[in-house]
Amino acid sequence: MDLETRPVTExxxxxxxxxxxxxxxxxxxxxxxxxxxxxxxxxxAARPDVFVAGDLLWYPVEGRPDIRRAPDALVxxxxxxxxxxxxxxxxEGGIAPQVVFEVLSPNNTLQEMARKLAFYDRYxxxxxxLYDPDFNDLSGWLRQGDRLLPIEQLDxxxxxxxxxxxxxxxxxxxxxxxDGQPFLRFVELQQRAAEAQQRAAEAQQRAAEAQQRAxxxxxxxxxxxxxxxx
Numbered sequence: 748m749d750l751e752t753r754p755v756t757e758x759x760x761x762x763x764x765x766x767x768x769x770x771x772x773x774x775x776x777x778x779x780x781x782x783x784x785x786x787x788x789x790x791x792a793a794r795p796d797v798f799v800a801g802d803l804l805w806y807p808v809e810g811r812p813d814i815r816r817a818p819d820a821l822v823x824x825x826x827x828x829x830x831x832x833x834x835x836x837x838x839e840g841g842i843a844p845q846v847v848f849e850v851l852s853p854n855n856t857l858q859e860m861a862r863k864l865a866f867y868d869r870y871x872x873x874x875x876x877l878y879d880p881d882f883n884d885l886s887g888w889l890r891q892g893d894r895l896l897p898i899e900q901l902d903x904x905x906x907x908x909x910x911x912x913x914x915x916x917x918x919x920x921x922x923x924x925x926d927g928q929p930f931l932r933f934v935e936l937q938q939r940a941a942e943a944q945q946r947a948a949e950a951q952q953r954a955a956e957a958q959q960r961a962x963x964x965x966x967x968x969x970x971x972x973x974x975x976x977x
Contacts, residue, residue, distance in 0.1 A: 762812045763804070764832035770802040770819075772852035775880050778932065779850045784820045786922065786930040790909065791822070798826040800834065805844060807870040809837040816866050820848040824908065843871035846908050851879040864888070868895040874908055878920055885915050 771777035784801035791797045801820050808814045815833075821844040823834070836843060847867055851860070860877065867875045868888075875888040875895055887898040889907070898904060904913045910925035922930040965975035 760810055760812060762806050762815075762833055762835050766804060766815070766817060768817070771850075772854045776850050776852040779878065779880050780819045782930055782932050783848050783850070783922070786924070787820060787822060787909070790911070790924055795828055796825060798823040798828055798831075798834075800831065803831065804833040806833060806835045807843060816863060818844070818847040818867075819850045822846040822909065845873040846906065847872050847875050849875075849877045851877065851881070853881060864895070874906055876906075876913075880919065883915070883917075883919055885913065885920055887913070 771780055780801055784799065787799045791799055799820070799822050802817050803821065804815050804817045805821065806812060806815050821834070823839065823842055823844045825842050826839050834844065849860075849863060864875065864877075871890075872895065873890045877886045878884070885901050887901050887904065888895040889898050890896075901913050902915055905911070906913075911930075912923040912925075912927075914921040914923060924930070968975040
């Protein structure tokens with residue numbers, strides 16, 4: 748059988764792991780992508796059945812590697828955590844990512860963003876959030892029936908899937924975890940972790956000092972002929 752008549756099989760179809768495009772066009776866009784993706788990781792860390800990724804190619808149609816998008820962040824409920832070179836939907840139980848985030852850069856065109864919205868609408872995304880950090884502009888869409896429809900009021904909006912609250916501020920968007928804690932940037936997360944470690948070390952030191960004082964007191968009582976356990 749020659750190459751021209753060889754049947755196309757799953758093994759012969761290649762789904763590239765890269766589209767050759769950069770993840771971000773500038774530092775502001777990159778910082779927001781990392782903040783959203785990183786905090787989603789923290790939020791869903793205890794859920795082994797939820798997969799979170801950033802800038803990962805998603806192939807929604809089997810046998811069509813030309814149909815693809817790489818959302819800035821995606822969340823797929825019902826899929827295990829773990830490494831993936833791309834999100835090939837028919838290998839993921841047919842489950843489409845339910846939540847998608849995009850962060851705009853000045854290079855994004857209206858036509859490009861319209862195509863992305865049409866793609867997410869067609870291929871089953873339930874919640875789609877689009878943020879422009881340069882103009883502090885937030886848009887969102889929620890699936891109702893078989894369509895993604897605009898969310899009219901996003902101030903105080905709570906994501907049905909994530910439980911995350913959106914609070915558009917005068918300077919920038921705030922995202923709140925279900926417990927009310929804000930999404931933190933990587934540096935802020937590191938600072939929080941360092942502060943927690945410092946508090947734990949100080950508490951351990953205080954406990955050790957208290958134990959030492961108790962032992963010294965017990966020894967003194969014994970010198971006086973008093974049983975410290977009495």
